[in-house]
Amino acid sequence: xxxxxxxxxxxxxxxxxxxxxxxxxxxxxxxxxxxxxxxxxxxxxxxxxxxxxxxxxxxxxxxxxxxxxxxxxxxxxxxxxxxxxxxxxxxxxxxxxxxxxxxxxxxxxxxxxxx
Amino acid sequence: xxxxxxxxxxxxxxxxxxxxxxxxxxxxxxxxxxxxxxxxxxxxxxxxxxxxxxxxxxxxxxxxxxxxxxxxxxxxxxxxxxxxxxxxxxxxxxxxxxxxxxxxxxxxxxxxxxxxxxxxxxxxxxxxxxxxxxxxxxxxxx
Numbered sequence: 722x723x724x725x726x727x728x729x730x731x732x733x734x735x736x737x738x739x740x741x742x743x744x745x746x747x748x749x750x751x752x753x754x755x756x757x758x759x760x761x762x763x764x765x766x767x768x769x770x771x772x773x774x775x776x777x778x779x780x781x782x783x784x785x786x787x788x789x790x791x792x793x794x795x796x797x798x799x800x801x802x803x804x805x806x807x808x809x810x811x812x813x814x815x816x817x818x819x820x821x822x823x824x825x826x827x828x829x830x831x832x833x834x835x836x
Numbered sequence: 837x838x839x840x841x842x843x844x845x846x847x848x849x850x851x852x853x854x855x856x857x858x859x860x861x862x863x864x865x866x867x868x869x870x871x872x873x874x875x876x877x878x879x880x881x882x883x884x885x886x887x888x889x890x891x892x893x894x895x896x897x898x899x900x901x902x903x904x905x906x907x908x909x910x911x912x913x914x915x916x917x918x919x920x921x922x923x924x925x926x927x928x929x930x931x932x933x934x935x936x937x938x939x940x941x942x943x944x945x946x947x948x949x950x951x952x953x954x955x956x957x958x959x960x961x962x963x964x965x966x967x968x969x970x971x972x973x974x975x976x977x978x
Contacts, residue, residue, distance in 0.1 A: 740857070743885045744850040773857070773874075775881050776944035787935060804874045811950050812943055813931040 722748045732763045732828050738770035741778030749778065753785040753796075762794025765827040769800035779812055786817065795819065799827040840867070841904040848888045848897045848916065856884055856901065860912070863903045869910055872971050875951040876910060882944035883914050883923075883967055891918025891965060909953070909970045917964035922957045923948065 722745040725736045733756055741749060756764060766782070768774075786796045797819045801809065809815050821827040842863040846852050857877045864873050880901065887899055900915040923945040930938070949955055954970040 740854055742850070742853045742857075742881055743889065744853055773877070775853075775878060775885065776947055777885060779943060783938065790935065807874075808878065808947070811947060813929065816931075817935055817938065 724748060724752045726752070729828050730832075731761075732765055732831050733761045734765040734767060734824060734828065736767040736770065738772075740773040741771055741781075742773065742775045743777040746777040746781045750781045750785070753781065757785065757788050757792070757794075760792070762789040762792045763831050764789060764794070764796045765799055765824060765831075766796060767799050767824045767827075768802070768805055769824075771802065771805055774805050774808055776812070779808070779814060783814070783817065795831070797821060797827040797830060799824045841902055842866070843900065843902045845898055845900045848884075848892045848899050848918075850885070850888055853881055853884060853888075856899075857881060859901065860903070864910060867903075867905050867910070869905070869973060871973060872910070876912065876969075876971050879948045879951045879955075879969055879971075880912055880914065882948045883969070886921065886923070886944060887914070887916045887918060887965075891916050891921050893919070905973075906970075908973050910973055912969045912971075914967045914969075915964060920959045920965055922959070923955065923967070924957060 722737065722739060727734050735752055737749060782796065789796055799821045800823065801820060819830065821830060844859045846855060860877045860880050861873050864876065884899055888894065897916060897918055902913045904911055926942050926945045928946045929942050948969065952969045953972045956968050958966045
């Protein structure tokens with residue numbers, strides 16, 4: 722999966738698209754691990770163009786969330802499509818992640834939080 | 837009258853998961869089913885991911901998927917000849933656990949059970965593993 726990346730202030734934004742299944746989960750894991758290793762732990766994941774997520778994708782996001790929270794960071798999710806949101810709901814992940822309607826909202830929600 | 841059966845035999849590789857998803861969507865539409873496509877795709881994806889990663893341990897093999905309508909049910913049967921694996925033996929995730937304690941495993945099987953109306957597993961020394969999943973339909977176009 723191509724994973725575009727940008728930065729606004731000290732928040733890193735990555736955008737996922739297509740299918741996040743067991744095939745693509747490694748690409749996303751690699752991207753998130755490289756950010757965390759570089760101590761970039763304020764991350765927004767934009768899911769506007771993500772059509773599908775399976776438990777393999779959920780797993781990658783959950784391990785990364787555990788890692789960034791240990792370092793006082795966070796992963797915030799933005800723009801979930803209805804079916805992707807449904808899978809998050811069923812898996813009980815909406816309780817674990819902060820989910821915002823817009824990318825800007827997700828970026829802004831970092832301001833004021835202490836790193 | 838026996839309903840039409842659709843079959844797909846495919847190499848057990850993660851890069852084929854999108855082919856399997858397309859097969860499910862195409863089959864359901866050909867049978868006139870427009871509802872629940874995402875749900876069935878997800879359940880089948882989870883089942884096939886388990887087969888690829890655990891039953892065949894990533895070493896490859898064949899997955900055979902057959903789909904048909906049985907009365908008001910869309911039925912998917914998935915067969916493989918990997919290590920026997922009963923999804924019923926996996927406990928569900930603990931939803932009350934705090935983040936640090938939330939286990940990573942068991943989620944795929946939990947999703948399969950939540951998204952389908954019935955999931956059953958059988959093993960036969962000759963035939964191998966057989967997983968049958970049913971999705972009850974509220975309306976079927978004829």
